[in-house]
Amino acid sequence: MMNSSTTKARQCHCFAPGCTSGYVSSREQGQRASLFSVSKDPAFFEAWRRAVPSAYKSLDTKSALCELHFDEQFFERFYAHVINGETVQxxxxxxxxxxxxxxxxxPNVPAYLSKKVPKKRTSRTSTCDLPSKIRCQEPSTSACKETAGSYSTESDSQQVPVPNVPAIPDVRKHGLPSAYWxxxxIAGADNATVFTVxxxxxxxVTFDKYVLMTSNENRLRATAFVQATKIKTLxxxxxxxxxxxxxxxxxMIPCRGFGKACEFRVNLKYKEKT
Structure with missing residues (x-):
């Protein structure tokens, strides 16, 4: 018989004492914070367990902590891509x-329980002082890939430069017109996304309607089709x-006059003489 503890889902609220992130009362007040599962690495899990103060129970593998309990240097907030020989974020x-x-x-427990993390030293090989767009010394032939840990966020007083390639709008389920969309x-085309019915x-199975969005240079172009007929581009x-x-x-509702070529026969009366 399967142990019930192994089927228990990850907690949907923060484990840290005094923290209300994830609770219904907090969500109703519009207070939202990202939750993170505990580390899967045994050594780091033990370090997490020792670091989190708790008077009533210990951290377990199904616990979660919100973003308020981590120093900013531990977050990865950008993807790094190589596009046309240049690295962009x-x-x-x-x-x-x-x-x-x-x-x-x-923050909700005595101050001595919080540990100030020393700032990471900047070495000669560090990329902290480099701009987000860097020309590569050797052009890469590999596909765009995520380089985890290569970049850190800047202070609040500095703005991250806007990359040349615009991101395709992340229209999720709640933003689609209906459940049929x-x-x-698209495999092999990282700069394209298609929305279909x-x-x-x-x-x-055919595409009744679809909108193709492609990101090129400084422009995000959308092309809409209805029954394989291009309707608009903007x-x-x-x-x-x-x-x-x-x-x-x-x-848009296609008129009943739409038809396929195979539905019509050639009028022999007007067929050209050979």
């Missing part, structure tokens, strides 16, 4: 923790504009 949708992270900040990534033609500036385009295409 693109903001992540949600920050992740580095592998050597240990919680050190506990879906978002697809499928239809069933006998035993074949530049997208923000996620609201992308959602409005999807709603516009969703509301």
């Amino acid at each position: 693109i903001p992540r949708g949600k920050a992740v923790l580095k592998s050597d992270t240990v919680p050190t900040i506990f 879906a978002r697809h990534l 499928c239809a069933l033609d006998s035993d074949k 530049d997208i500036t923000d996620i609201e504009m992308a959602e409005e385009l999807l709603r516009d295409i969703d509301s």
Whole structure:
């Protein structure tokens, strides 16, 4: 018989004493903070267990801690990509923790229980003082890939330069016009995303409507199709504009006069003489 402890889901609220992140009362007040599972590495899990103060129970593998208990240097907030021989940073949708992270900040308990993390020293090989866009010495032929831990966030007084390649709006399920729409990534085309509505033609699945979004240089271009006919092409500036385009295409109803070439026979009366 399976142990019930192994099937227990990860906690949806913060384990740290005095912290209300994840609780219903906190969400109703609009207070939201990202939750992170405890480290899977046994050594770091033990370090987490020792670091988190608790008077009533110990940290376990299903516990979670919110972002308020980690020093800023432990977050990875950007993807690093090599595009046309240049390295650019693109903001992540949600920050992740580095592998050597240990919680050190506990604002709701006595101050002596929080440990101040020493600032990371800047060596000659450090990239902390370099701009987010760096020309590579040797052009890379590999596909764009995430380089974890290569970049750290700057102080609040400094703004991260905007990358040349705009990010495709992350229109998730709640932003789609209806449950019939879906978002697809395209293998081998990291700069493209397609939003589709499928239809069933006998035993074949076809695209009734779809919107292709591609990101090139300083422009995000969207092209909309209805029954394989191009309807419009325009530049997208923000996620609201992308959602409005999807709603516009969703509301279009093809007229009954649409037909396929195979449905019509050649009129022999007007066929050219050979």
